[in-house]
Amino acid sequence: MFALQWVEVNLDHLEHNLEVMHRTCKPASIFAVIKGNAYNHGMIPVARMLDGHHLVTHLAAGREEDAVLLRKEGITSPILLLSPYFDENKIVANTITPTITSVNDLHKLYLEVRKQECRKPYPFHLKINTGMNRFGLQPDELETFLEVYKDYSRTLALEGCFSHLSNGLKNKASHSLKQKAVFEKTLETIRGKGIEITYAHLAASHVALGDSRFHFDAVRTGNALYGQAQNSKQEFKHALTWKTRxxxxxxxxxxxxxxxxxxxxxxxxxxxxxxxxxxxxxxxxxxxxxxxxxxxxxxxxxxxxxxxxxxxxxxxxxxxxxxxxxxxxxxxxxxxxxxxxxxxxxxxxxxxxxxxxxxxxxxxxxxxxxxxxxxxxx
The missing domain is CATH 2.40.37.10 (Lyase, Ornithine Decarboxylase; Chain A, domain 1)
Incomplete structure (x- = not known):
């Protein structure tokens, strides 16, 4: 008796797409996005394939429970939690890099890192609201945030700063350029205070493929990784195929x-x-x-x-x-x-x-x- 329907996930195609993104976006680092069960390709199998890959700097998870599960399954790569909603005890215990969007969350992370006696400054990424208005630190709160961070800098490390674009390069691309300008001003303020950020990242797949001005230090690769990049001149391969008999x-x-x-x-x-x-x-x-x-x-x-x-x-x-x-x-x-x-x-x-x-x-x-x-x- 044969299976009546099945889904085939081709990890070789995923590898191919990763290489295409690297060639297109280098020298920017690649953050492989595995939120939404790796875009319904199966988070654990995909993460195991990407774990330790020489082209992948971070895995990016959408929810705390997913990030924790990855650690339980033996994934050792750096994991960035894109959501700012988390339990700081679980995050630190599982060496997950959190997204911080407020002074209050920064303070709670600081206390937890001290409590768990981490041996080196614990990394986090700051998310700035540049115009999507979903979540993120408001630009006018940045100065206060950096003053507090200065006091915590022996315990915490501002490893990255990022934001999300509302509309990519579609129709109202001017809005993305405005967001980019806000983001660049944020980076200028941070670096002007002598704080070195390793990863500034703004672009996801579509924008990263369409305009290199948005690359910065890293790009978040989701749709393109799974072969779902639209309007791209690059030859991506669909990693998922639905079949039946x-x-x-x-x-x-x-x-x-x-x-x-x-x-x-x-x-x-x-x-x-x-x-x-x-x-x-x-x-x-x-x-x-x-x-x-x-x-x-x-x-x-x-x-x-x-x-x-x-x-x-x-x-x-x-x-x-x-x-x-x-x-x-x-x-x-x-x-x-x-x-x-x-x-x-x-x-x-x-x-x-x-x-x-x-x-x-x-x-x-x-x-x-x-x-x-x-x-x-x-």
Whole structure:
């Protein structure tokens, strides 16, 4: 009995993407972002592959519990916690580099490091709010923060300073340039007080690939690492592939509709394949923000129209796209295989889809050095 659907994570492709980012962004260091379960590629297997890698300076985790789990799983690379919300006892006990956004958090970290009697200054990264307005130290609070840090500098080490861009290089790129200016002024103030920062980082994948002015000392690589970089001239490879097998095949006479929705009856006899994948697995679901203006509504209508009229089918047999028939079902999808007499029950079909969560029924298979390995081996 074969698996009906599975997800293949190609660690060789991840290695390739890492090398592309290094060539594009050097001499900037690479912070490999593994938040969101490594963008749903499996945090532990991916972290094991990246641990100690010569091109990776830090792993960047999104949540405290993820960072702590990495340590429990034996990961030894420096780990930057991107979120400023954490338990300082767990952070210091597990040698995790925290993000600090206030004098109060700096003070609590200072007390905990003293309590645990760390032998050398404990590193942290300061996050500045340059205009995204999510979290971060306000620029007008910087002077006070640095005065307090000066008193703590034998116990703590301001290793890095960073911020997040609201809109990358899209449409309103001028906002990113304004954020960059605020960030540069912050660095000037810090370094003007004789404080040497090892890692100043502002850009994530999209901006790092599009404009070298945003590189600074390091870049945070997430989307590009997993082959999801958009509008890039670089040749990234998707690290994740969703696959399934044809579960059943049958013939539908001419003049009959197929699937949900009473689609237009076919003028010809159709050979139809059933695959065990549907909306319950996230197929066909699109994540987008609600419209805020008439322009947003029009843009979404045009985008939806393009998707139905021009966008290629997400289903592929080999290199050939297969057209879906009828409306998407919860657990099954119907495909037109009339032109493919070689397709049989059990034939493999690849699904090109942005996964926001791994399909609940899917087995995860990892590939390394062109060989399948079990996740437990990583």
């Amino acid at each position: 044809i579960q059943d095949i049958y013939n539908v006479p001419a003049g009959e509709s197929i699937g949900y929705g009473l689609s237009r009856p076919s003028k010809e006899k159709k050979r139809v394949a059933v695959i065990p994948v549907g909306t319950v697995d996230g197929l066909g679901l699109v994540r987008q923000a609600p419209p805020e203006s008439v322009k947003d509504v029009i843009r979404q209508i045009l985008k939806t129209g393009y998707h139905y009229l021009k966008a290629p089918s997400p289903f592929q047999y080999g290199s050939t796209p297969l057209r879906p028939l009828g409306k998407q079902g919860m657990e099954f999808t119907l495909l037109d295989i009339t032109a493919h007499p070689d397709i049989t029950i059990g034939s493999e079909v690849r699904i090109n889809s942005s996964l926001f969560a791994l399909p609940s029924q899917a087995e995860v298979v990892y590939v390394r050095d062109r060989k399948q390995v079990h996740a437990s081996n990583y």
